[in-house]
Amino acid sequence: MVQRTRRQFLQESVYAAAALSAAPMFSGVSQAQSTSANDKLLCAVIGCNGRGGGHISAYAGRKDCEIAYIVDIDEKVGQTCCDGVEKKTGRRPKWVKDMRKVFDDKSVHFVSTATPNHWHALCGVWAMQAGKDAFIEKPISHDIPEGTALVAAAKKYGRICQVGTQCRSNPAVQEAVKFMAAGGIGRVDFARGLCYKRRRSIGALGDYPIPAEADFDLWSGPAPYTTPKLTRPRFHYDWHWQRLYGNGDSGNQGPHQTDIARWGLGLNRHPNSVIAYGGRLGYQTERKDPKYIDAGDTANTEIAVYDYGDKCMVFETRGLSVDNSADEEINKLFGKPTANKIGVIFYGTEGVLVQREYTHCVAFDRQGNVIKEFKGGGDHYGNFLQAVRSRKAESLNSDAFQGHLSAALAHLANISYYLGEKNHVSVGQAKAVLERIKSRDDNIATLNRTVQHFKDNGVDLEKTPMSMGPLLKFEPDKEVFTNSAEANQILHRQYRAPFICPTADKV
Numbered sequence: 001m002v003q004r005t006r007r008q009f010l011q012e013s014v015y016a017a018a019a020l021s022a023a024p025m026f027s028g029v030s031q032a033q034s035t036s037a038n039d040k041l042l043c044a045v046i047g048c049n050g051r052g053g054g055h056i057s058a059y060a061g062r063k064d065c066e067i068a069y070i071v072d073i074d075e076k077v078g079q080t081c082c083d084g085v086e087k088k089t090g091r092r093p094k095w096v097k098d099m100r101k102v103f104d105d106k107s108v109h110f111v112s113t114a115t116p117n118h119w120h121a122l123c124g125v126w127a128m129q130a131g132k133d134a135f136i137e138k139p140i141s142h143d144i145p146e147g148t149a150l151v152a153a154a155k156k157y158g159r160i161c162q163v164g165t166q167c168r169s170n171p172a173v174q175e176a177v178k179f180m181a182a183g184g185i186g187r188v189d190f191a192r193g194l195c196y197k198r199r200r201s202i203g204a205l206g207d208y209p210i211p212a213e214a215d216f217d218l219w220s221g222p223a224p225y226t227t228p229k230l231t232r233p234r235f236h237y238d239w240h241w242q243r244l245y246g247n248g249d250s251g252n253q254g255p256h257q258t259d260i261a262r263w264g265l266g267l268n269r270h271p272n273s274v275i276a277y278g279g280r281l282g283y284q285t286e287r288k289d290p291k292y293i294d295a296g297d298t299a300n301t302e303i304a305v306y307d308y309g310d311k312c313m314v315f316e317t318r319g320l321s322v323d324n325s326a327d328e329e330i331n332k333l334f335g336k337p338t339a340n341k342i343g344v345i346f347y348g349t350e351g352v353l354v355q356r357e358y359t360h361c362v363a364f365d366r367q368g369n370v371i372k373e374f375k376g377g378g379d380h381y382g383n384f385l386q387a388v389r390s391r392k393a394e395s396l397n398s399d400a401f402q403g404h405l406s407a408a409l410a411h412l413a414n415i416s417y418y419l420g421e422k423n424h425v426s427v428g429q430a431k432a433v434l435e436r437i438k439s440r441d442d443n444i445a446t447l448n449r450t451v452q453h454f455k456d457n458g459v460d461l462e463k464t465p466m467s468m469g470p471l472l473k474f475e476p477d478k479e480v481f482t483n484s485a486e487a488n489q490i491l492h493r494q495y496r497a498p499f500i501c502p503t504a505d506k507v
């Protein structure tokens, strides 16, 4: 009998639901545009301010592609990017502010999107309904049902959908994962992902002007339209730290590291449970004003413990200064005592393997001697374009399903954290809870290091305590919580018409 893996099971249930779907929004273009090997692929880059610039450089630098459209709701950003493409390629793309114009143009083969997170899934679903392939930045979703919808849409419309977790295309990480699978550091059933990355306050919560060049209604899209009112000083980028739009560093840096951790542990499914604790602390101390309210509302320090039964993963976000003397072991593994540390540590029975950089991994034996190094970057966009031409979705290094699983880890942690936000705990109370949680990590050592991190940054946890979310049990195949109605209620957000992302059964 052929055994079905859990991954197949989840994909089948998602796809079965998709088969019952409603009509797509963009009708009449559900077939792939045909391309011969010599044809140029026409594309639209959607969302161009920061990361979108990387997408533009990647496609503008290739002879087999042409950027036909720059899509940005900010005209200044859009025109500047058009200038850049024209200078580089001699052809000026068309700037449009509404992505739906691109979906209506049958000559466009694919879109490449680096909008804020709250737009990713709707943009991807609309693109695929319109017969376009889609490169979508991480995290591919703003919540779990959106990721499931993207997986279903790619399958239903036969589209190529790559996610922007580019480490999947880097030989350094590919080889390190192979090395572990071959037993290079023995049996590995625990990984720790780190985002020790300094994040300053984004400014005081307030009412700020929206740049004249920006269309805030289109920018808000599927998120609530805040009147119009901008509650943070800086329009671009800082939305990462406001939960209506972003997912904090769990959903910003996290999907790179949790993706590598899942890959190295061989976990092609959701976890069975999650618990998260932490806070958005330290900015009052930094500003020397106990009444200071930062405009961000995601955690700047968040620890998530994921249980997979026989395996376990921890993801640690630290947004305050990481010049932390309590982390000697971690400092040694990363080879740098004071700077940011972003990576994954795999703990094996015969050694440890560290992903130190996107293009550099190091394996150590049990005595701490280096036994192997892995180096090298790859071409994630190239991998996508090859699949666009070959129509072989299985050749993608980072397809929608993998992107969905890794984004979901951020969403699971944040749901636990948000539910527990008002549950302020003393260090002793946190210890008492964590002692009872099943984990392959030393939960108390991780807590102690987190507490030390706060102390090192002048945070008095008695005056501004951490908070702790509930231990949430999750049914991986059905994608529902089994012990919290409250958690199920915030699994999926409300939309604002006409920016409604369909669920998997309606893509």
Ligand SMILES: NC(=O)c1ccc[n+]([C@@H]2O[C@H](COP(=O)([O-])OP(=O)(O)OC[C@H]3O[C@@H](n4cnc5c(N)ncnc54)[C@H](O)[C@@H]3O)[C@@H](O)[C@H]2O)c1
Pocket (backbone or CB within 6 Å): 046, 047, 048, 049, 050, 051, 052, 071, 072, 073, 074, 077, 097, 098, 099, 114, 115, 116, 117, 119, 137, 138, 139, 164, 165, 166, 218, 219, 220, 221, 235, 236, 237, 238, 252
């Ligand atoms: N893979 C990576 O290594 C990597 C690195 C950085 C950022 N990212 C991802 O890229 C995305 C963008 O991040 P950023 O830091 O560049 O943000 P940003 O705010 O600097 O840029 C987003 C751009 O999207 C535009 N935009 C917003 N809504 C739009 C819409 N409906 N249609 C068209 N354009 C729209 C904005 O005007 C802005 O120009 C995020 O999802 C982030 O997680 C990935």
